[in-house]
Each structure stands twice: as C-alpha cells, then as structure tokens.
Amino acid sequence: xxxxxxxxxxxxxxxxxxxxxxxxxxxxxxxxxxxxxxxxxxxxxxxxxxxxxxxxxxxxxxxxxxxxxxxxxxxxxxxxxxxxxxxxxxxxxxxxxxxxxxxxxxxxxxxxxxxxxxxxxxxxxxxxxxxxxxxxxxxxxxxxxxxxxxxxxxxxxxxxxxxxxxxxxxxxxxxxxxxxxxxxxxxxxxxxxxxxxxxxxxxxxxxxxxxxxxxxxxxxxxxxxxxxxxxxxxxxxxxxxxxxxxxxxxxxxxxxxxxxxxxxxxxxxxxxxxxxxxxxxxxxxxxxxxxxxxxxxxxxxxxxxxxxxxxxxxxxxxxxxxxxxxxxxxxxxxxxxxxxxxxxxxxxxxxxxxxxxxxxxxxxxxxxxxxxxxxxxxxxxxxxxxxxxxxxxxxxxxxxxxxxxxxxxxxxxxxxxxxxxxxxxxxxxxxxxxxxxxxxxxxxxxxxxxxxxxxxxxxxxxxxxxxxxxxxxxxxxxxxxxxxxxxxxxxxxxxxxxxxxxxxxxxxxxxxxxxxxxxxxxxxxxxxxxxxxxxxxxxxxxxxxxxxxxxxxxxxxxxxxxxxxxxxxxxxxxxxxxx
Numbered sequence: 001x002x003x004x005x006x007x008x009x010x011x012x013x014x015x016x017x018x019x020x021x022x023x024x025x026x027x028x029x030x031x032x033x034x035x036x037x038x039x040x041x042x043x044x045x046x047x048x049x050x051x052x053x054x055x056x057x058x059x060x061x062x063x064x065x066x067x068x069x070x071x072x073x074x075x076x077x078x079x080x081x082x083x084x085x086x087x088x089x090x091x092x093x094x095x096x097x098x099x100x101x102x103x104x105x106x107x108x109x110x111x112x113x114x115x116x117x118x119x120x121x122x123x124x125x126x127x128x129x130x131x132x133x134x135x136x137x138x139x140x141x142x143x144x145x146x147x148x149x150x151x152x153x154x155x156x157x158x159x160x161x162x163x164x165x166x167x168x169x170x171x172x173x174x175x176x177x178x179x180x181x182x183x184x185x186x187x188x189x190x191x192x193x194x195x196x197x198x199x200x201x202x203x204x205x206x207x208x209x210x211x212x213x214x215x216x217x218x219x220x221x222x223x224x225x226x227x228x229x230x231x232x233x234x235x236x237x238x239x240x241x242x243x244x245x246x247x248x249x250x251x252x253x254x255x256x257x258x259x260x261x262x263x264x265x266x267x268x269x270x271x272x273x274x275x276x277x278x279x280x281x282x283x284x285x286x287x288x289x290x291x292x293x294x295x296x297x298x299x300x301x302x303x304x305x306x307x308x309x310x311x312x313x314x315x316x317x318x319x320x321x322x323x324x325x326x327x328x329x330x331x332x333x334x335x336x337x338x339x340x341x342x343x344x345x346x347x348x349x350x351x352x353x354x355x356x357x358x359x360x361x362x363x364x365x366x367x368x369x370x371x372x373x374x375x376x377x378x379x380x381x382x383x384x385x386x387x388x389x390x391x392x393x394x395x396x397x398x399x400x401x402x403x404x405x406x407x408x409x410x411x412x413x414x415x416x417x418x419x420x421x422x423x424x425x426x427x428x429x430x431x432x433x434x435x436x437x438x439x440x441x442x443x444x445x446x447x448x449x450x451x452x453x454x455x456x457x458x459x460x461x462x463x464x465x466x467x468x469x470x471x472x473x474x475x476x477x478x479x480x481x482x483x484x485x486x487x488x489x490x491x492x493x494x495x496x497x498x499x500x501x502x503x504x505x506x507x508x509x510x511x512x513x514x515x516x517x518x519x520x521x522x523x524x525x526x527x528x529x530x531x532x533x534x535x536x537x538x539x540x541x542x543x544x545x546x547x548x549x550x551x552x553x554x555x556x557x558x559x560x561x562x563x564x565x566x567x568x569x570x571x572x573x574x575x576x577x578x579x
Contacts, residue, residue: 002329005310008348012264013303016271020295023272024279030180031153031173031284042179049175060166063523066154067516069170074114074147074512077140082110084136085128094129095204101127108500113137115511116144116393118237118244118363118486119503121495125226125247130202137244138233142186145240146177148395151515152277153177155399156284158522159423162530167522177395181273182240189235189269197258200231230255238269241393243363243486251353251366252342263345263366267353270362274391277398285423289541294401297549298359301390302383306355309372309379313337313351317373318576340371351376354487358383361393363486370473370489374573377472380487381479381569386557387442388483396484399518401549405540406435406521408552412538421537424530431521438517443560445482445506450475450564453502462493468575472568477503482510 029038039046050057061069085101088094101109105122112119113136122128128137150173157167194200207222230246234256237244247253257263275295282291314336316327329335334346341350350367357364358380369380383390389400406422410432413420420427453459453474463470473492480487481503488494494503539545 001307001311001314002335002348004329004346005314005348009303009306009310009352012267012352013299015268016275019268019272020276020279023276024283024291027181027273027276027280028283030176031280038180039176045179046175049179050171053171055169055171055175057169057172060169062165063154063167063519063526066167066170067519070147070150070515070519071512073170073174074144077143078110078114081113081136081140082106084132085109088129088132091129091131093131093134093202095202096126096129098127098129101132104497104500105495108504109137111504111507112486113140113242113244114144115484115507116148116240116242116361116396117481117484117507117511118242119481119488119507120244120248120486121500121503123248124245125228130228133233133246134229138229138236141233141236141240141242141244142178142182143174145182145236145242145394146174147515148241148393148399149177149181149277150174150395151518152281152395152399155402155518155522155525156281158525159285159425161526163528164526167519167526182236185239185273186232186235189239189265190231192265193231193234193262196262197254198231198234198262199227199255200229201227202229203227226255234266235269237364238266238362239273239394241270241274241360241362241397243357243361245364251364252368257366260344260349263349263353266364267349267356267366270353270356270360270364271391273394274360274397277395281398287423287541290423293541293546293549294398294405296543297401297546297553298390300546300550301386301553302355302359305359305379305383305390306352309355309376310348310351312373312376312379313347315373318573337371337373337376340368342366354380355383356391357487358485359388359390359392361388361396361484361486363480365487368490369476369487370491374469374472374569374576377476377489378565378569378573381472381476381565382557382561384476384479384483384485385443385446385561385565386553387439388485389553393484396514400438400514401553403435403438403518403521404553404556405549406431407439407556408545408549409538409540410435411552412548416536416538418536421531422540424533425525425528426531430524434517434521434524438514438521439556441513441517442482442510443556445510446475446478447560447564449478449482449502449506453478453499456498458496458498462496462499464491464493468568468572472572475564475568478506481506484511 029036085106089100153173154167206225210221233246251257278291278295282288316336327335336347353366387400391397392400409420409422410427473489476489
C-alpha cells in the first residue's frame with residue numbers, strides 16, 4: 001500500500017464518522033413518536049399525504065398486519081413496475097423509441113428494484129425509457145429504501161415497548177422515511193452532483209460529429225452521447241443503498257461520476273445513512289452506547305477488509321510479475337492492477353468503493369469487479385456473504401446485525417447457564433428461531449442457487465471464463481442477489497431466461513422472508529415485559545460484546561462459505577502464484 005491509499009481511507013472514515021452523530025440525531029427526531037420541531041414543520045404535508053391515502057395515524061398495527069401491509073405495498077409496486085417496462089414502447093418520454101422490455105428481463109428488474117437489490121442484467125441507456133427510469137426505477141429506489149427503514153423502526157419499537165400488542169403504523173413509517181430523510185438528502189446531493197457535471201435532462205441522445213473519421217468510413221462519422229435524468233437517480237441510488245446505474249458502466253461512466261469530488265460524495269453517501277442509523281438506534285432505545293457498539297462491530301470488520309482489498313489491488317497482478325512489467329506506484333502511474341479501473345479514480349478509490357458498495361447492499365461500481373485480482377475480488381464476495389450486515393442496506397443492514405446480536409446473546413446465555421437478555425428483553429426459543437432463519441436463509445439461497453447453476457447447461461451457457469474464475473462469477477451472482485446487493489462479476493452473461501427468473505426468485509425470497517422474520521421478532525419482543533438489569537446480565541455495549549458479535553458474524557460466514565471460496569477466488573489466487 002502507498003501513503004495515498006492510507007490517506008484516502010483515513011479521510012473517508014473520518015468524514016463518515018464525523019457525520020454519524022448529527023445525521024443520526026436528525027433521524028431520531030424524524031422518527032420520534034412525540035411531536036417535535038421537525039415533525040411539526042412537516043405536519044401539513046404529512047396530514048395531506050395521509051388524507052390522500054386514507055391513513056389513520058392513530059391506528060397502530062400488530063406485526064402480522066404490519067407485515068401484510070408492507071408485503072402488499074411492495075407487491076403492488078412490483079406489478080406496476082413490470083407493466084410499465086412491458087408497455088414503455090407505447091408510452092411517452094421515450095425519445096429513443098425503445099421497445100417494451102422482454103418479459104424475463106422485466107420480471108427480474110421489477111423484483112430487483114422493489115427489493116432494494118438493483119441487480120441489472122441489461123444496459124440501462126439502451127433498454128429503459130425516461131418514463132421507466134423516472135416513474136418506475138427512481139420511485140422504487142425511494143420506496144425500497146423506505147421499506148428497510150420502516151422494518152428497522154418496527155424492530156426498535158419491539159425493544160422499547162413493554163407488554164404491547166402493536167409495533168407502529170407502516171404507512172407513517174414509510175412516509176416519514178421518505179419525506180424527512182430520503183427526499184431532502186437526495187435533492188441536496190443531486191444538486192451538488194449536477195454542479196460537478198452529472199447530467200440531468202430529458203433530451204434525446206446527441207450525435208456529435210467526430211473531428212477525424214475512421215479511414216474505413218466514407219460518410220461523416222458521429223458519436224452518440226446518451227442523455228437522460230441521471231443526477232436524480234444517482235443521488236437516491238447511493239443514499240438509499242440501491243445501486244442501479246442509469247448507464248451500463250454505472251458509476252464508472254463520466255456522466256454519472258465525472259470528478260474526484262463526485263466520486264467521494266457518492267462513495268460517502270453509500271454508507272452515510274446505514275452508519276448514522278446506528279446512532280439513531282441507540283438514541284431511540286434509550287442507550288446510545290448500544291448504537292456505538294453496533295457501529296464498532298461493523299468497523300472492526302470493514303476496516304481490515306478495506307485495507308486488504310486496497311493492498312491486493314495495489315500489489316498488482318501476480319501473473320505479470322515475471323514478465324518484467326513495472327506495477328509499482330510512482331509519480332507517473334498508479335501502479336498495481338489497473339485493469340477495469342478508471343485512471344481518474346486509481347487503485348485506492350476503486351478498491352474502497354468496491355468495499356463500501358458490498359459492505360452496504362448498494363451494488364453500484366466505479367470499477368469492474370470481474371477485473372480485480374483474486375484476493376481483491378475475494379473481499380466483496382466475503383462482505384456480501386456475511387449477510388450484508390457490515391453497514392448493509394438502509395435499515396436492513398442494522399436489523400440484520402440485530403439478528404446476529406440476538407444469536408450472540410443467546411450463545412452467551414448458554415455459556416453461563418441463564419436466560420439471555422438483550423436491551424431488557426429475554427431472548428427465548430421463538431426469537432432465536434426467527435433470528436436463525438434471518439441469518440441462514442440468505443446463506444441457503446447462495447449455496448443452493450450456485451449448485452443448481454453449475455449443474456445445469458443453462459447456468460453455464462453464459463460463462464465466459466472456465467475454471468476457478470468462472471465459478472467465482474456464478475458464486476458472486478448468487479451472493480449478490482441473495483443478499484440484495486446487486487453488483488456483479490460481469491464476465492457472466494445473465495440476461496437470459498434462466499438467470500433472470502432464477503435470480504429474480506432469489507432476490508424476492510431474500511428480501512421478504514427476512515422482513516417477515518424480523519417483524520415476527522419485533523412483535524414478540526414488544527409483547528414482553530422489561531427485565532431489569534442484574535449482576536448476571538451480559539452488558540451489550542462493551543468491547544467484550546463487540547468481539548462476541550464480530551465472532552458470531554465471522555463464524556457463520558466462514559462455516560457456510562469457506563468451501564465455496566476455496567473453489568473460487570482462493571484457488572484462482574493459488575494458481576496464479578504457482579505460475
């Protein structure tokens with residue numbers, strides 16, 4: 001690693017951590033049950049929205065009703081987005097006259113954006129009309145992020161309430177998450193991004209005459225520059241941990257991410273809300289130390305993996321060491337493995353983005369992960385396979401980490417022979433069963449999906465790289481979709497009926513089975529009485545608990561995925577070193 005690599009990571013973490021408390025405090029006001037200055041200011045808009053939707057804010061829901069309402073709302077969004085894609089050829093705001101999207105691609109995309117995964121098996125600029133982008137994809141970027149926050153708020157109420165039958169009102173939670181957090185932050189970021197050169201328009205694609213035509217072309221040659229409403233989608237795609245790019249190259253495209261400042265702000269936006277929600281959690285449960293402990297556990301895993309990814313990419317390609325190729329960083333070159341990376345970002349910002357986007361369930365890229373070194377590509381794989389709880393998606397990352405915390409305190413309780421407690425609530429068999437399902441369902445979807453794909457000809461048909469790297473591409477696809485990430489090892493062609501339908505089902509199950517499990521935990525905890533702390537209570541805000549929580553996350557991931565990783569990136573690394 002170089003001094004620049006270390007400085008870039010240190011600067012990123014310093015700014016991120018400096019913003020955790022102010023943003024976390026703001027969100028705790030936005031989601032507070034008692035009126036405050038912020039909610040009074042927005043009350044007229046809130047009341048108008050509730051009146052329009054026929055919502056009674058004084059009517060709360062038990063966890064089953066909350067879950068049904070949330071699932072129905074998301075399913076309706078999925079159906080509407082599917083129909084919008086299929087009909088876009090006859091709808092307005094389609095200056096390129098793009099046809100309706102193929103059925104399997106439309107299904108995969110609808111599930112992907114509604115589930116906050118934003119896995120894209122298509123090239124955005126040549127597939128989706130402006131109407132589909134604005135009314136379909138961008139809207140779902142907001143609503144899918146708000147869904148994750150709403151589930152987290154329900155879980156927080158489960159810990160806070162005592163002997164309660166309800167966990168809140170889903171329509172209020174969705175409205176406040178969108179109105180007070182996602183919308184104003186996205187508007188601000190979009191304005192800043194446009195100042196940096198990110199485009200925002202509804203123009204038809206531009207045809208620019210070339211200064212010098214290729215020798216084989218007799219007629220005047222032109223280059224097509226795709227246009228569109230990019231900045232509005234770019235802002236919410238990062239802040240909502242969505243990740244879907246307007247262009248096929250995603251945030252490596254200069255119209256999405258033109259400058260070092262835009263790169264830093266977009267990368268910061270990926271982890272900003274998930275990190276700040278840790279502070280919000282501590283504030284809302286009445287013990288800020290609990291939020292800091294969860295944030296510390298995330299950082300204990302994130303920082304070493306970020307350093308490892310940067311170091312692996314800065315070390316360069318092992319296969320080139322014996323060819324006399326200079327891969328050292330100098331004043332004239334970035335050094336290391338620059339394949340698939342933008343020179344305006346270099347090694348540090350490409351590897352740091354890859355780590356941040358897979359730590360969060362974001363999935364946007366500013367470099368091609370398929371071109372990373374074996375060990376550099378191992379880091380994004382591991383971060384996704386840990387369950388997207390190292391920051392994770394907006395809301396979903398934190399409630400996933402809380403599921404691991406439930407497992408951790410249960411293990412600690414077994415060690416000392418007493419009923420485990422977390423935040424004043426006893427953790428019993430029901431909560432443990434639900435938490436175990438939340439932790440293990442994504443693991444099962446990854447390993448089963450990968451096994452099916454490598455056994456069937458349809459799963460191998462789009463494979464461009466045989467051997468260990470090809471296996472890594474398939475493993476990455478299912479790790480990404482089963483954990484609602486959305487990034488890819490793009491050497492695998494996935495815009496086929498097999499992958500569109502298979503990965504679509506995986507994304508849907510991974511998102512909504514976990515939501516139901518967490519809401520069941522919230523309902524069970526809300527119904528329990530508060531248990532006062534005693535001499536036998538395990539403190540869950542100490543370094544000891546942070547170590548226990550980190551160990552639980554790592555052990556589950558290692559036991560599940562180490563054999564698969566040994567067949568993929570680890571085998572590829574050993575092979576490259578041997579030669």
